[in-house]
Amino acid sequence: MNAGTSPFEQGLEKNTANYAALSPLSFLARAADVFPEKTAIVHGKQRTDYRTFYRRARQLASALASLGISKNDTVSVMLSNVPPMLEAHYGVPMTKAVLHSMNTRLDAKVIAFQLDHANCKVLITDREYAPVVKEALSLATVTPTVIDYSDPEFPQEGERLGTLDYEAFLQSGAPDYDWSLPDDEWDAITLNYTSGTTGNPKGVVYHHRGAYLLAQANVITASMAKHPVYLWTLPMFHCNGWCFPWSISIVAGTHVCLRWVRPDAMWSLIADENVTHLCGAPIIMSTLLNASADQKRDLDREIEFFTAAAPPPESVLAAMKTAGFNVTHLYGLTEVYGPAVVNDWQQEWDALSLEQQAQKKARQGVRYVALEDLTVLDPETLAPVPADGETLGEVMFRGNVVMKGYLKNPDATAKAFEGGWFHSGDLGVMHPDGYIQLKDRSKDIIISGGENISSIEVEDVLYKHKDVQAAAVVARPDEKWGETPCAFVEIRDGADVGEADLIAFCRQHLAGFKTPKTVIFCDLPKTSTGKIQKFALREEAKKL
Incomplete structure (x- = not known):
């Protein structure tokens, strides 16, 4: 049968009665x-x-x-x-x-x-x-x-x-x-x-x-019932607020504006406006948890908190739960409208130990319902990597929530979409259950003596130390090894810990070649969305 002669096509064209363009x-x-x-x-x-x-x-x-x-x-x-x-x-x-x-x-x-x-x-x-x-x-x-x-x-x-x-x-x-x-x-x-x-x-x-x-x-992922109350701790300029300016209208919710992210204002609004949902980078969690006792408020309900960037360390997840927040880990990029991957929690994981639960929560997860495909591929051959939780590949996306492309930049657009996938630039693994886990940005992998070191893996260990508030690990040039891990660390108020202490702590949990050779104590430079600016730290490491 020729195209256009099927009874499912004849007289069944789009018209104003049966078709409208999708728009938020x-x-x-x-x-x-x-x-x-x-x-x-x-x-x-x-x-x-x-x-x-x-x-x-x-x-x-x-x-x-x-x-x-x-x-x-x-x-x-x-x-x-x-x-x-x-x-x-x-x-x-x-x-x-x-x-x-x-x-x-x-x-x-x-x-x-x-x-x-x-x-x-x-x-x-x-x-x-x-x-x-x-x-x-x-x-x-x-x-x-x-x-x-x-x-x-x-x-x-x-x-x-x-x-x-x-x-x-x-x-x-x-x-x-x-x-x-x-x-x-x-x-x-x-x-x-x-x-x-x-x-x-x-x-x-x-x-x-x-x-x-x-x-x-977003509404589906966040399990938003009708009339949620959403606190704007995430900048609306960031991926259009992960599209939540449009999401909240779907369920006729309330936008609670927040001009400045300050602990007293956040706690007051959460309590007084009956906030049900909020989003933000890990820095928002730190701001809430490190608020003074007179700023914090007792909550009579569990609040849904959605975070992206690096997975929160186990201690932070536990503290957030105690404070009344259920943390869900999301992952995405500007090119995919913000979050397009969610760590969908399986009920059977509730029976795991807290350490095992933290390991599950550290994974980025599975695709949003609006994303057609999410995978980890060899960046050169585009062949799928084994789903063994160990083999590194590049995380790639495909579907309706991938950008149109880069404005006035056809070469960058073509490169980003090479092979029919959006190339994220993030390196990760695929676990046997289909959940992905990031290991690093391609530019953040540290190659020491020919061995690949995940900066995220080293950071996870540093975050386990009771005196560490924030940490970032980058490559430092080294004549012998090519590169070695260099850790930049913020410590908690009143803590007394030195470089040797942290190096020794890492050595207990990491292979020797992965252990930081240098530790710098400082206030970490962050973007307006709370992400640590590793590019600035890489430049600083070159000067050491």
Whole structure:
């Protein structure tokens, strides 16, 4: 039978009655229809219901359209976790433009590069960041329309950089703005830049379909019942807050904004706003656990905490459980919309010892329901590695929640998708039960005397020491061995431990060649999302 002659194809075409492009914008519209009076956003003393949230998003879209913003234009935002950031996640794509959320800790040179590379047309910026944004604008080639946001709950003294005030600008828009779904669900919805630790950052492009699917997968993964209360400890600029700005609308939940990550504010909001869920890097856990006794609050319920980056050490997991938090380990990258892998817990693991449970929790896990395939392959041959928990390969992804590609960078895009897989650059193993476990970034593997050393393995041992609060291990050049492990360590307040003590401790748990030859005590440099900046430590190790 010729193509197109099947009875399952004849007269069964797509039409407006049976097909609509997938877009997370529909989540807010539904929440406003079904739960108009439900609290959507909490910010200081402000309370915003879903009817108002939806109206304000449409006003923002209308106001942007009045400036000529339309399909594939870029609207950049330099905002912390405040209501306008949530409004931008809906209002900007309602015009079919692309939202570009910038890391609030970037320097002026990198901000200028991003503005130019993205061809920014409009910039919404918080007055707190006025000094660095002003410098960036002086370096940039583009001259976007600048809209200043003044936080009414937490006023900032920064200089006004534009002629438009955010609130007045938004109020100029029509509350019944007639937006529509994207022409194609493959259309770009957001632009996020990688860290750019080796050269200029790459612009990762998300599409409406991927954002829709990942947002739903978050709800499933987090076992979110209707009306959760979500505390914004994760920066919304980071992979669009792992798509949670859209996820929460699915279940008509409450966004609890957090302008600054501070222990007193976190504990107060968790207790007073009845928070049910939060996300963040391990630094968020440390901030909560190391809060003073007068800042901490007793909790009458278990709170779901989702963390990424390095797996938390056993001692931290135990402390979080005691404090009232159930920790779930996620894994992903900017290129896969944030988290796309979850350490799905098996009930039978509850019977294991705490040490064995910690070993299970240290694994990254299995694919999200929205991810089509996750595997560990030989990076050269693309052959699957044995599922023995030992053979190293590269972790690779395939499916609808993989980025469109890198903006204006076809060579990098082609390389990332070589062989029909997204190459993560992360090295890991596949366990017999199908769970993956990271062993290192390819650039973080230490090769000493021809032997590969996983920096994560050495760090795991260091974290077991009672006096170690944080640790990072990198390669230090060595004339004899090529490279040797160098540990950078933060110790707990009041601890008395020296280099020889930690080296001896590691020697008890590691093969001799894996034991750090050097230990440096310092405050570890971290990104705004709490990840330790190993590239900076590698440079420091070269100077030793």
